[in-house]
Amino acid sequence: MADARNEQELVLVVDDDPRIRQMLARYFEGEGYRVSLAGDGREMRNKLEKAHIDIILLDLGLPGEDGLSLARELRAHSDIPIIMLTGRDDVVDRVVGLEIGADDYVTKPFHLREVLARVRGALRRRRPLAALVLEAHTNETFCFEGLRLDVACRRLTSQDGREIALTTAEFDMLCVLVRHAGRVLKRDVLMDLTRGRSLEAYDRVIDAQIARLRRKIEKDPRYPELIKSVRGVGYVFSARTMK
Structure with a gap:
């Protein structure tokens, strides 16, 4: 029908x-x-x-x-x-x-x-995470390691004002990690918060998305300082954030 x-x-x-x-x-x-x-x-x-x-x-x-x-x-x-x-x-x-x-x-x-x-x-x-998970926090702004994350405008900018282009999925992933800074998030939790469901056994989907995000925000993606891996569990955003 x-x-x-x-x-x-x-x-x-x-x-x-x-x-x-x-x-x-x-x-x-x-x-x-x-x-x-x-x-x-x-x-x-x-x-x-x-x-x-x-x-x-x-x-x-x-x-x-x-x-x-x-x-x-x-x-x-x-x-x-x-x-x-x-x-x-x-x-x-x-x-x-x-x-x-x-x-x-x-x-x-x-x-x-x-x-x-x-x-x-x-x-x-496809509905942006800002409308699903961050609905009550659309005015939030986070600053960390010379970067500024503006949730309402869905923009990530560097200290000199340069915008760092993120896809919708990458922005949603970063929002979840930053809002839970210091907390280890399992892959299935990240999948639920950013995509709405688990995608069978493909934990590599989350791993690939994290890798793409690291290439855009880490000084050296090979040795990440912001988004750290927790072996066998998931990921943790380790930078200090200020609102």
């Missing part, structure tokens, strides 16, 4: 198989979503230029530019949720895709209702 709340949400399906594209288009349109279709990276970029896309279903097995390359390109400048469509045996590709920023995956052959559930979950998680 179509959900009227979905009418403004546009799903982009990127798959070189026209049968899969049409099958997904019919199903999601029947559920109240708008759907756009692309068969390769060139068409994907064209669709992204012409419309505001809410979520992308991206086949990893595309000829030419594969899905991993396109996912990496997307994550370099966009926070659009990405759900990977993968082969059953593409375990390494799934892990790599999650590490470079994809939100979820579905293995082929898939059940349409499972794809719908994954899409709905990813769209729910």
Whole structure:
């Protein structure tokens, strides 16, 4: 049954198989979503230029530019949720895709209702953490090690006023760590606070996100001083913060 709340949400399906594209288009349109279709990276970029896309279903097995390359390109400048469509045996590709920023995956052959559930979950998680977890603290500002984190404006700036570009997921992760400074947070807690659920056994998703964040805020990411690992448990934000 179509959900009227979905009418403004546009799903982009990127798959070189026209049968899969049409099958997904019919199903999601029947559920109240708008759907756009692309068969390769060139068409994907064209669709992204012409419309505001809410979520992308991206086949990893595309000829030419594969899905991993396109996912990496997307994550370099966009926070659009990405759900990977993968082969059953593409375990390494799934892990790599999650590490470079994809939100979820579905293995082929898939059940349409499972794809719908994954899409709905990813769209729910897209709501910024400031509205979910930090709702009562939107005026908070934290200063630490020459950096200033402005929750309301969702900005991280250096001492000289230079803005440090963070993705939505990276900003949400930093907010959680800073607000719990000095407390060791398990990976599943970080997953729940920043994404809304555990992603099966992929603790590496959190590890990869922490690694990307460290590259942006640590003086030497190889020897982190702000976000420290606690072996077998999770992470702790160890810098002193001032509001």
